[in-house]
Amino acid sequence: MTISANDAVRGKTGQGQPAPEQAEDTYLPGAAAEAVRKFGITAEDYMLPARHQIQMVDQDGNVKQYSDQGAEPGHEYPLPDDEELLAAYEQLVIGRRVNDQNSALVRQGRMAVYPSSHGQEACQVAAALCLADGDWMFPTYRDAVAVMARGVDPIQAMTIFRGDWHSGYDPLRHKVGIQCTPLTTQLLHAVGVAHAAKLRGEDTVVLAMCGDGATSEGDFHEALNFAAVFHLPVIFFVQNNQYAISVPLAHQSVAPSLAHKAVGYGMAGERVDGNDVVALLAVLDRAVKLAREGSGPLLVEAHTYRMQAHTNADDATRYRQDSEVAQWVARDPLSRMRAYLTDRGLLDDGGEARITEKAEAVATQLRSGLGEDVPVDPQDLFKYVFSKPTPQLREQSALLADELARDAASDTEATQ
Amino acid sequence: MSPTLTTSSEANGNVSSATARAAASAAASAETAGPQPVTMAKALNTAMLDAMRAEDSVLVFGEDVGMLGGVFRITDGLMKTFGEQRCFDTPLAESGIVGMAVGMAINGMRPVLEMQFDAFAYPAFEQIVSHVAKMHNRTKGRVRLPMVIRVPYAGGIGGVEHHCDSSESYYAHTAGLKVYTPATVADAYRMLREAIDSDDPVMFMEPKKLYWSRDLVDLQALRDEYEGKTGAATEGRAAVARSGTDATLIAYGPSVPTALAAAAAAAEEGRSLEVIDIRTIVPFDDETVAASVRKTGRAVVIAEAHGFASVSSEIVARVQERCFHHLAAPIRRVTGFDVPYPAPKLEHYYLPGVDRILDAVDDLQWEG
Structure with a gap:
């Protein structure tokens, strides 16, 4: 089916005979039909990302001329308000502190592993701030800062990396899926949560996160296709940080951009500077609004950079040059935001100090919470496999209890 | 028209319906009784x-x-x-x-x-x-x-x-x-x-x-x-599909009718075989299976799946662990061969059949 240059659509924009609503729907699948009605552009122009990525504040903290921001008809983004930007900055500072504190804790052996989002904090923060309380987020293992920004207790968010259980927070209470290590499998869970909400007539929006390498996975394709076919309010948020461990994006995809993949599913795609929290909030806020209004799913690709190695077990010097990393230091999401807010008179030394103090408080909480030796209950092994343990699990639980009792008894004897 | 779905803030909880029973019995009355x-x-x-x-x-x-x-x-x-x-x-x-x-x-x-x-x-x-x-x-x-x-x-x-x-x-x-x-x-x-x-x-x-x-x-x-919750639950409860005294055939799913046919054939030859239908592989009913094998002293496990590293091998291990001193013969298995599932004209060679089951029963070290 040809989607672009559709007569029915042109009719709608006043370039020919207006076609009846019914006819338009038969020509255009879900999202496209909605958008064409809403923005008066062709379905193709709606679904394809704008020619340039959306960037509103440059790397020195200056607001760009509107004409240079990447906006086009149907891809128009107003500046987020000051209150939202200040809240975002506070979360950026906390997020950076959390990333660096956790990396230090790993080096000290107090955390098993930590995949740092240093350099990607703007994406982390915007992903959390764009959502309303009733909305859901489905994060990956590198999205702990986003999980915290969504309101999850820092220690609970880090449980997966502390190593005393797989997940430390209640996904239902926070409406945050558990941090997912198998790539893109969580995107389908996001689709299911949105589908269930839609069937009940709720206006929940779901934000599903993944990275650039993950777009090669089959579940990425299946999730986008399902969301589009069932016309669900899911925002697929791809943090393109350039590397899947060591493999650069060029080995994952030769698509013009990852956002271009949207058109293949009949949904809208957009590219945004992933180190510009202003542009990220503008793009994601609008995506959430469109999804909530019933425009179906959207794909947002944020162009960012993983400043550190994949994890502490990785050595990034084996596959990338220091000069490349240096280029991205200059594009740091925090310094540009600090400059922007200071220039606009929204942030002074006092404000900065208050935010730093909050970030230090979280770091202190992490140091003490992750430093302590958490008691683990070996019987927890059997408690949560099923809603009620099977006879076999009860047997195995008794076996372990007996083994531990005998160990304890022989320890007591030895000390007597 | 589909019924309206109940809106529930209790995510992951039960969304219950009060109209269900009435609808069910109305539909049921259309079915012939008995x-x-x-x-x-x-x-x-x-x-x-x-x-x-x-x-x-x-x-x-x-x-x-x-x-x-x-x-x-x-x-x-x-x-x-x-x-x-x-x-x-x-x-x-x-x-x-x-x-x-x-x-x-x-x-x-x-x-x-x-x-x-x-x-x-x-x-x-x-x-x-x-x-x-x-x-x-x-x-x-x-x-x-x-x-x-x-x-x-x-x-x-x-x-x-x-x-x-x-x-x-x-x-x-x-x-x-x-x-x-x-x-x-x-x-x-x-x-x-x-x-x-x-x-x-x-x-x-x-x-x-x-x-x-x-x-x-x-x-x-x-x-x-x-x-009305008047029936017994099936989860974790194997069924005795046929009572017998000489040996136990343990089967599940598609192999149960085959096991029953084998037991019927054995009965004609004067051998009384008990047939256990596992019903739920997980959770597994060790008790019913072990009780039967302790009673009969002999067992054959039957499954269509390949035998190697399978449900049938698990059953043999569990029965052996629980019934060793009651066994008069090693437990036998009749399973699919360890080959990819065959083309239609070959599948009858692969599938456990009555004869192969009876051969296995004959091998259970009968005396006299």
Whole structure:
């Protein structure tokens, strides 16, 4: 089916005979039909990302001329308000502190592993701030800062990396899926949560996160296709940080951009500077609004950079040059935001100090919470496999209890 | 028109319906009273129909399950009865079907999925093993996934390749999945209702060669028994399908009728064989199986699946551990050979049959 240059659509924009609503729907699948009605552009122009990525504040903290921001008809983004930007900055500072504190804790052996989002904090923060309380987020293992920004207790968010259980927070209470290590499998869970909400007539929006390498996975394709076919309010948020461990994006995809993949599913795609929290909030806020209004799913690709190695077990010097990393230091999401807010008179030394103090408080909480030796209950092994343990699990639980009792008894004897 | 779904802020909880009982009994009154010849397909279909009436959050979806009613017609009429919101076709992508169901179950639904054929469920394997099976555990019980994955499985239907796999061992090996497999028409109804009502995910393995087998069954009585909670639960309880004293044949799903036929043939030769129908592979009923083998002192385990590293090898190990001093002979197995499921003209060489079972029984070191 040809989607672009559709007569029915042109009719709608006043370039020919207006076609009846019914006819338009038969020509255009879900999202496209909605958008064409809403923005008066062709379905193709709606679904394809704008020619340039959306960037509103440059790397020195200056607001760009509107004409240079990447906006086009149907891809128009107003500046987020000051209150939202200040809240975002506070979360950026906390997020950076959390990333660096956790990396230090790993080096000290107090955390098993930590995949740092240093350099990607703007994406982390915007992903959390764009959502309303009733909305859901489905994060990956590198999205702990986003999980915290969504309101999850820092220690609970880090449980997966502390190593005393797989997940430390209640996904239902926070409406945050558990941090997912198998790539893109969580995107389908996001689709299911949105589908269930839609069937009940709720206006929940779901934000599903993944990275650039993950777009090669089959579940990425299946999730986008399902969301589009069932016309669900899911925002697929791809943090393109350039590397899947060591493999650069060029080995994952030769698509013009990852956002271009949207058109293949009949949904809208957009590219945004992933180190510009202003542009990220503008793009994601609008995506959430469109999804909530019933425009179906959207794909947002944020162009960012993983400043550190994949994890502490990785050595990034084996596959990338220091000069490349240096280029991205200059594009740091925090310094540009600090400059922007200071220039606009929204942030002074006092404000900065208050935010730093909050970030230090979280770091202190992490140091003490992750430093302590958490008691683990070996019987927890059997408690949560099923809603009620099977006879076999009860047997195995008794076996372990007996083994531990005998160990304890022989320890007591030895000390007597 | 589909019934309105109950809005519930209690995500992941039960979305209950008060109108269900009345609707169910109204529909039931149209059925003829008393036992009738009923196929397993009809029993499964009725179980889903009744479960959907009882609970608005029960959804049925998969490939071709809507207008067509499934390639085996097991979901026949459900879309017509409940509307496209509650019974619907999905894009052709098994991982997508299972992954989406995980999200729906997180958000308060009870999805019942159809994998079209055993071997076509493999694209969903990662979702099943990494998420369906583990979500409850990973979240310390905070997230339950009450979902049923129906898998038409095993052979004996002359299917082309990838349509006849016995895939139950993959799932049984995975901690966190329950694995049910009915062998009778009445159990098909009871077990599917139990699976749908279970708070744990259930792999529901349907022996496709038994879909059109008929038993004399009173569906209304089964429904009353299940909904009135007057019948015994099937989960974790093997059934004694035939009583006997000389040896125990242990079987499940598609192999149960074969085991019964073997027992009938043995009876003509004066040998009394007991037949145990496992019913739920997970959780496993060690007690019933061990009690039978202690009584008879001899056992043959029968399964269509390859024998190596399988449910049948697990059963042998468990019986040996519990009944060693009661055994008069080593436990024998009659299973599929360790070869890929054969082409239709070769499958009768592969499948455990009555003769092969009787040969194994003859080998149980009988004296005199």
